[in-house]
Amino acid sequence: NAGVTQTPKFQVLKTGQSMTLQCAQDMNHEYMSWYRQDPGMGLRLIHYSVGAGITDQGEVPNGYNVSRSTTEDFPLRLLSAAPSQTSVYFCASSYSTTRNSPLHFGNGTRLTVT
Amino acid sequence: AQSVAQPEDQVNVAEGNPLTVKCTYSVSGNPYLFWYVQYPNRGLQFLLKYITGDNLVKGSYGFEAEFNKSQTSFHLKKPSALVSDSALYFCAVRYSGAGSYQLTFGKGTKLSVIP
Numbered sequence: 001n002a003g004v005t006q007t008p009k010f011q012v013l014k015t016g017q018s019m020t021l022q023c024a025q026d027m028n029h030e031y032m033s034w035y036r037q038d039p040g041m042g043l044r045l046i047h048y049s050v051g052a053g054i055t056d057q058g059e060v061p062n063g064y065n066v067s068r069s070t071t072e073d074f075p076l077r078l079l080s081a082a083p084s085q086t087s088v089y090f091c092a093s094s095y096s097t098t099r100n101s102p103l104h105f106g107n108g109t110r111l112t113v114t
Numbered sequence: 115a116q117s118v119a120q121p122e123d124q125v126n127v128a129e130g131n132p133l134t135v136k137c138t139y140s141v142s143g144n145p146y147l148f149w150y151v152q153y154p155n156r157g158l159q160f161l162l163k164y165i166t167g168d169n170l171v172k173g174s175y176g177f178e179a180e181f182n183k184s185q186t187s188f189h190l191k192k193p194s195a196l197v198s199d200s201a202l203y204f205c206a207v208r209y210s211g212a213g214s215y216q217l218t219f220g221k222g223t224k225l226s227v228i229p
Contacts, residue, residue, distance in 0.1 A: 004157070031215070042118075042204060042219040043158075050215065058216060090157055099208050099215065100146045100165045105157030 002026050006091050006106035013081040013113045021076040021109050023091030031094040031101065032074040033058070034066065036087040043090065049074055050097045081113045116141040118207050118220035126226045127195045135190040135223045137205030144210045147188040149179055152202040164188060175199070195227045
């Protein structure tokens with residue numbers, strides 16, 4: 001049981017480049033989400049999905065796109081990378097969309113934009 | 115808007131002593147409250163949650179948390195700290211009613227357990 005798998009673990013981009021951070025879960029979880037973690041700021045929600053074909057914005061969605069074509073996968077796309085997007089990105093899922101369902105996190109992708 | 119405050123950036127405690135990591139929250143309506151732990155270079159792991167009912171919630175690895183509605187607090191506790199408890203701890207809140215799925219995290223508290 002792999003849980004939540006994120007790839008790549010590390011990535012360096014130049015300003016203006018685009019890329020996709022991959023997230024896959026094998027637990028048949030309905031809810032999936034993306035967070036970014038910055039020092040002294042905790043985790044901030046970027047986008048989330050309550051099921052295949054349904055996505056919504058979180059607290060800091062600008063500069064990011066998501067899609068959810070299958071239950072398992074929830075990729076995060078950076079359209080034109082900026083230094084302000086240097087961060088550690090976490091994908092998280094939960095079995096249920098009920099609001100008390102705890103999240104399962106991947107191990108993160110550390111992104112540096114130069 | 116909902117928010118979480120973890121007033122201490124760092125907590126140091128001797129091994130074997132009790133530990134407390136503080137959390138206060140603000141939310142319109144009834145909250146769901148969570149504690150997560152993060153070890154270096156890893157994602158967050160769920161420790162425990164408060165939904166409703168008993169104000170003392172027990173979780174993984176001997177941790178517990180006390181919900182206090184009047185003080186809007188949800189402090190994490192453990193009777194006897196272990197060196198292996200050293201990690202970054204996050205409190206989080208989510209409004210229990212309809213609407214946004216936003217889960218708001220605090221900034222985290224680094225716990226260091228000294229042998």
